[in-house]
Amino acid sequence: MIILKIGGSVITKKDSKTPLLDSENLSRIAREIADSSYDKLIIVHGAGSFGHPSAKKYAVGEKIQNEDDFERKKLGFCITQNSVKNLNAQVCEYLRREGILAVSIQPSSFVLTKNKRITHANLDLIKKYLDSGFVPVLYGDAVLDMDEDIRMAILSGDQIIEYLGTNLRPDKVILGSDVDGIYNKNPKKYPNAELMHVVTSGEDLESVEGSQTTDVTGGMRGKLRELLSLAEMGIESEILNAGRNNLIKRAINGEKGIGTLIRSKNRE
Ligand code: ATP
Ligand code: IP8
Numbered sequence: 001m002i003i004l005k006i007g008g009s010v011i012t013k014k015d016s017k018t019p020l021l022d023s024e025n026l027s028r029i030a031r032e033i034a035d036s037s038y039d040k041l042i043i044v045h046g047a048g049s050f051g052h053p054s055a056k057k058y059a060v061g062e063k064i065q066n067e068d069d070f071e072r073k074k075l076g077f078c079i080t081q082n083s084v085k086n087l088n089a090q091v092c093e094y095l096r097r098e099g100i101l102a103v104s105i106q107p108s109s110f111v112l113t114k115n116k117r118i119t120h121a122n123l124d125l126i127k128k129y130l131d132s133g134f135v136p137v138l139y140g141d142a143v144l145d146m147d148e149d150i151r152m153a154i155l156s157g158d159q160i161i162e163y164l165g166t167n168l169r170p171d172k173v174i175l176g177s178d179v180d181g182i183y184n185k186n187p188k189k190y191p192n193a194e195l196m197h198v199v200t201s202g203e204d205l206e207s208v209e210g211s212q213t214t215d216v217t218g219g220m221r222g223k224l225r226e227l228l229s230l231a232e233m234g235i236e237s238e239i240l241n242a243g244r245n246n247l248i249k250r251a252i253n254g255e256k257g258i259g260t261l262i263r264s265k266n267r268e
Contacts, residue, residue, distance in 0.1 A: 038252055045140070055154045060080055061154040101133060103136055108155075112144055140156045140160070158226040176248050183205075184196060186220070197257065230262075247259070
């Protein structure tokens with residue numbers, strides 16, 4: 001089983017203030033997936049400009065100040081949830097056009113968080129889809145939270161990857177983003193940043209930050225935290241540049257070391 005995350009920075013124009021698809025990247029990636037070989041595949045995609053700007057504008061997932069603020073955040077929740085659902089519909093459509101049996105799975109319809117971490121999510125349906133030969137497609141979403149102070153949370157695709165990885169034990173986890181992998185510092189800010197081939201701890205880096213664009217879920221920092229947690233359980237992952245031709249295809253086909261590998265210290 002392979003779990004693939006396609007970053008919102010790749011399939012949307014993430015620096016746009018309004019939802020904007022990067023249809024060129026999305027159709028190329030859909031073709032690459034269709035041309036590669038796998039047994040079971042789960043796809044998770046990020047939100048990019050379909051989720052982060054509205055989540056930020058309405059401060060969805062932040063502490064509720066009063067009744068008026070609660071109402072406003074609920075409106076922001078609906079707007080964000082609908083927008084990422086629209087992105088997901090397009091992702092599934094592009095995949096299906098390439099012959100992939102993509103089925104949409106809406107995280108907000110079955111996931112609950114407490115203090116922004118997943119506590120409830122029944123994966124039986126996803127297993128059933130996989131067994132029947134479908135490709136489930138999940139995504140970063142706005143979900144209900146059981147913490148009385150926030151009541152709503154922004155759930156990143158990266159946390160979904162961690163949860164699926166922990167519970168389904170895939171053979172491989174691949175993350176496609178808009179950079180070649182993890183650098184010792186943000187490559188978009190520091191031109192002399194160096195690409196790391198293997199990361200086993202946050203201490204391997206000088207700094208790891210959010211993205212340069214609006215991002216409410218922690219950018220590369222959030223991603224690394226989730227992937228290190230998987231690494232501790234013996235599940236290795238690789239972050240690569242999905243903006244470059246054929247890297248997704250090569251990774252699904254089994255090639256390693258084309259980005260940054262995140263693995264546990266004990267396996268070095
Ligand atoms: P989304 O969260 O919308 O799905 P994504 O998963 O593709 O998007 P981001 O969350 O935007 O990706 O994170 C990638 C960004 O992280 C890069 O564009 C880069 O600017 C930033 N970044 C910060 N620190 C680092 C680092 N040390 N190495 C690599 N990238 C970094
Ligand atoms: O892009 C964020 O998911 P991510 C989800 O994977 C929303 O971090 C709704 C902003």
